Amino acid sequence: MITIDGGWLHLKNGALSCLLRVNQWGLLEQAHFGAPVETADGAALACRPGLGWGGSLLLDDSDTASCPDVLALAWSGSGRGDLRESPLELGSATDFRVTDTRVLHGDALMTCGLPQARGAEATLQVTMAQPGAELTLYFALFDTAITRRTVLKNTGNAPITLHKLMSFCMDVPGEFEMSTFDGGWITEAARHTVPVSRSRVVNESLTGFSSNRHNPGFLLSEPGATEDAGRVYGCNLVYSGNHYAAAQRSLQNLTRVMQGISPANFSLTLTPGETFETPEAVLCYSGEGLNGLSDQMHRFISGHIIPPYWRGRARPVVYNSWEGCMFDFTQARLLDLARRAKKLGCELFVLDDGWFAGRDGDTAGLGDYTVNRKKLPQGLTGLSQKISELGLAFGLWFEPESVNENSALYRAHPDWALTDGFPPVLGRHQLLLDLTKPAVRDYIVENVSHILDSANIRYVKWDMNRHSVAQGAKAHAYILGLYDVLRRIFGPRPEILLESCSSGGNRFDPGMLCFSPQIWCSDNTDPIARLSIQGGLSYLYPQSTFGAHVSAAPHAQTLRQTPLATRANVAFFGCLGYELDLRQLLPVEQQEIAAQIAFYKQHRALFQFGRFRRLENGWQVSLDGNFAAGVFHTLAGAAPGYERLRLVGPNKSGRYAVRTRAQALRIGQFGALVKHVAPVPLDPNGVVLRTADRHFLLPDAQEEYHVSGAALVSGILLAPMFRGTGYDKAQRTQADFGSNLYIIEEEPG
Ligand code: GLA
Numbered sequence: 051m052i053t054i055d056g057g058w059l060h061l062k063n064g065a066l067s068c069l070l071r072v073n074q075w076g077l078l079e080q081a082h083f084g085a086p087v088e089t090a091d092g093a094a095l096a097c098r099p100g101l102g103w104g105g106s107l108l109l110d111d112s113d114t115a116s117c118p119d120v121l122a123l124a125w126s127g128s129g130r131g132d133l134r135e136s137p138l139e140l141g142s143a144t145d146f147r148v149t150d151t152r153v154l155h156g157d158a159l160m161t162c163g164l165p166q167a168r169g170a171e172a173t174l175q176v177t178m179a180q181p182g183a184e185l186t187l188y189f190a191l192f193d194t195a196i197t198r199r200t201v202l203k204n205t206g207n208a209p210i211t212l213h214k215l216m217s218f219c220m221d222v223p224g225e226f227e228m229s230t231f232d233g234g235w236i237t238e239a240a241r242h243t244v245p246v247s248r249s250r251v252v253n254e255s256l257t258g259f260s261s262n263r264h265n266p267g268f269l270l271s272e273p274g275a276t277e278d279a280g281r282v283y284g285c286n287l288v289y290s291g292n293h294y295a296a297a298q299r300s301l302q303n304l305t306r307v308m309q310g311i312s313p314a315n316f317s318l319t320l321t322p323g324e325t326f327e328t329p330e331a332v333l334c335y336s337g338e339g340l341n342g343l344s345d346q347m348h349r350f351i352s353g354h355i356i357p358p359y360w361r362g363r364a365r366p367v368v369y370n371s372w373e374g375c376m377f378d379f380t381q382a383r384l385l386d387l388a389r390r391a392k393k394l395g396c397e398l399f400v401l402d403d404g405w406f407a408g409r410d411g412d413t414a415g416l417g418d419y420t421v422n423r424k425k426l427p428q429g430l431t432g433l434s435q436k437i438s439e440l441g442l443a444f445g446l447w448f449e450p451e452s453v454n455e456n457s458a459l460y461r462a463h464p465d466w467a468l469t470d471g472f473p474p475v476l477g478r479h480q481l482l483l484d485l486t487k488p489a490v491r492d493y494i495v496e497n498v499s500h501i502l503d504s505a506n507i508r509y510v511k512w513d514m515n516r517h518s519v520a521q522g523a524k525a526h527a528y529i530l531g532l533y534d535v536l537r538r539i540f541g542p543r544p545e546i547l548l549e550s551c552s553s554g555g556n557r558f559d560p561g562m563l564c565f566s567p568q569i570w571c572s573d574n575t576d577p578i579a580r581l582s583i584q585g586g587l588s589y590l591y592p593q594s595t596f597g598a599h600v601s602a603a604p605h606a607q608t609l610r611q612t613p614l615a616t617r618a619n620v621a622f623f624g625c626l627g628y629e630l631d632l633r634q635l636l637p638v639e640q641q642e643i644a645a646q647i648a649f650y651k652q653h654r655a656l657f658q659f660g661r662f663r664r665l666e667n668g669w670q671v672s673l674d675g676n677f678a679a680g681v682f683h684t685l686a687g688a689a690p691g692y693e694r695l696r697l698v699g700p701n702k703s704g705r706y707a708v709r710t711r712a713q714a715l716r717i718g719q720f721g722a723l724v725k726h727v728a729p730v731p732l733d734p735n736g737v738v739l740r741t742a743d744r745h746f747l748l749p750d751a752q753e754e755y756h757v758s759g760a761a762l763v764s765g766i767l768l769a770p771m772f773r774g775t776g777y778d779k780a781q782r783t784q785a786d787f788g789s790n791l792y793i794i795e796e797e798p799g
Pocket of ligand 1: 372402403412447513515551552553554570573
């Protein structure tokens with residue numbers, strides 16, 4: 051609810067309160083942002099500056115409380131007494147004062163073409179003005195978050211040059227640590243935490259996109275906060291371009307936080323009457339630690355960002371051709387793979403890169419949409435029809451924002467490439483198309499739409515594989531162009547499942563999620579690397595947004611050899627797919643994968659839409675009183691100690707059945723050690739063992755416990771791990787990178 055009462059503007063939902071007031075100087079003070087409170091608490095929560103702070107600048111020389119520098123504000127300017135970082139830069143002092151506040155019913159819609167969250171209960175609109183310019187701040191109230199954005203209008207007679215306009219700015223009392231999610235290609239979303247002190251801490255992307263360098267989402271937690279306890283704030287930006295966020299603690303222990311489009315090289319002229327709208331920022335709060343905060347964020351993304359058609363809708367088990375085939379395929383090979391994928395239980399066959407003319411490697415063909423008839427003599431129509439006849443849905447890869455110099459499109463329209471006035475710099479041998487040009491956008495919309503309508507295509511992987519040369523306002527205009535293209539192609543086709551991708555997770559942000567319900571997290575599908583990548587993303591994004599595939603071992607990016615069981619156990623916590631050459635699977639692997647897919651389908655809603663939590667030794671999801679928990683190990687140690695499974699959230703007085711997902715052991719992995727169990731001497735490299743390894747599996751520990759919820763909360767002991775004393779089927783026999791998956795179901799009382 052948003053109330054205006056006794057001078058207080060109060061946004062309150064079940065998770066948080068944001069308590070604001072317009073003070074006597076027209077500044078917008080933020081008395082509180084955090085746990086839900088009463089409006090009447092405002093006076094006690096607001097800053098009371100006392101006798102002043104030495105040489106501070108005062109708006110009213112007779113009143114020390116008129117010092118903007120020491121107040122907790124929800125917006126501020128430059129050079130007029132608030133000496134902290136300003137959310138707005140116009141190249142001169144700014145001094146906006148509140149002229150109007152009002153509550154709007156529901157969403158306040160944007161006009162500039164940026165995507166935004168939908169389904170606000172109400173929106174607080176605060177208007178501020180200074181001579182020649184007006185600012186409108188929007189605070190939208192959702193069930194688990196508030197969002198903020200800002201609009202600047204030139205109300206004067208002369209042009210205004212805008213250098214920086216943040217989506218929000220706020221001051222929160224207290225000490226915080228800032229967690230950011232950083233990395234690069236194949237190493238996305240690693241969490242880094244630093245204290246926020248007197249120096250400014252910045253999270254920024256300058257690549258033209260939200261980037262794999264620094265995800266726009268970040269957390270501010272009180273020191274000592276854990277996964278399940280402590281005060282935590284989370285912020286994110288509904289935007290896919292260059293972003294900026296900063297946090298800095300003042301002498302008065304107010305932490306100023308802001309986020310918006312990166313001001314780097316940003317300069318935009320607003321002519322009289324013109325406006326500029328920022329993207330929408332998302333703000334969440336939890337007093338229940340990092341897991342609590344993640345839950346608020348997940349619910350917000352699932353309920354208000356994901357396209358309505360796909361909210362809560364089951365995602366198919368994918369087979370993707372990329373890692374198995376790369377550019378090397380024919381229709382016959384694809385159909386062979388599709389038949390095998392269908393037999394294993396996959397539901398959607400995705401033809402990745404390489405299907406159009408000239409695309410036999412990554413140096414040519416991008417920009418063209420003519421189907422390669424040598425590879426696909428019956429075109430996409432014929433291929434998709436045959437795939438449908440096999441009982442699989444068909445999906446297709448595109449990279450529409452890019453062009454190779456070696457392409458028909460580039461030869462016809464070299465001026466359509468995005469340039470910066472210098473000789474071109476290529477990334478993956480390609481340029482970007484200039485999406486700020488209407489003719490380029492029309493070309494993409496027409497060609498992609500034509501392909502989509504030419505065959506029965508149920509899924510699109512929308513890729514983009516380089517960083518941009520565009521800077522500042524031009525980079526922003528590109529992103530607006532991208533959103534226009536996505537809206538025009540997929541708006542009329544809401545039932546196509548769009549998975550966005552950018553060399554993996556180079557554009558994993560709420561802006562893209564407004565169009566694509568899932569995103570390819572990373573080209574790194576090594577499950578141990580994915581613990582960090584999916585684990586990092588899980589702080590901000592629900593697992594239904596994660597494209598998560600099982601691939602071959604040793605892994606292409608890490609050379610790591612991991613058990614097939616672990617590859618699946620990690621990918622289960624996302625939208626499961628398989629991406630490897632199915633012709634190379636051994637009979638035992640086929641058997642194992644078929645069992646994995648059947649298991650996932652049985653618990654699909656739990657894995658895709660259950661409430662996700664990070665545990666001390668793995669992950670859990672829970673839905674309707676049932677749980678799944680993954681326990682993951684990295685390097686095996688000799689004589690490992692007892693291990694506990696400790697869940698968060700079971701009903702303490704309930705009864706639960708805990709069962710392992712059946713896993714099996716490859717005989718070959720024991721090598722010469724089989725001598726301890728075999729009745730006759732066996733050569734570890736000989737034909738007998740090699741044949742046995744292809745066809746037979748040894749069962750691993752099948753655990754089953756019937757326990758109270760209280761015991762699960764306290765932690766139950768799991769079966770012992772292998773400790774050098776031989777095979778025992780009551781023991782979890784695991785080498786490096788082992789894992790277990792448990793299903794925990796409530797038993798009727
Ligand atoms: C990028 C993607 C991959 C794959 C290739 C195809 O690297 O991240 O998943 O689609 O492009 O060229």
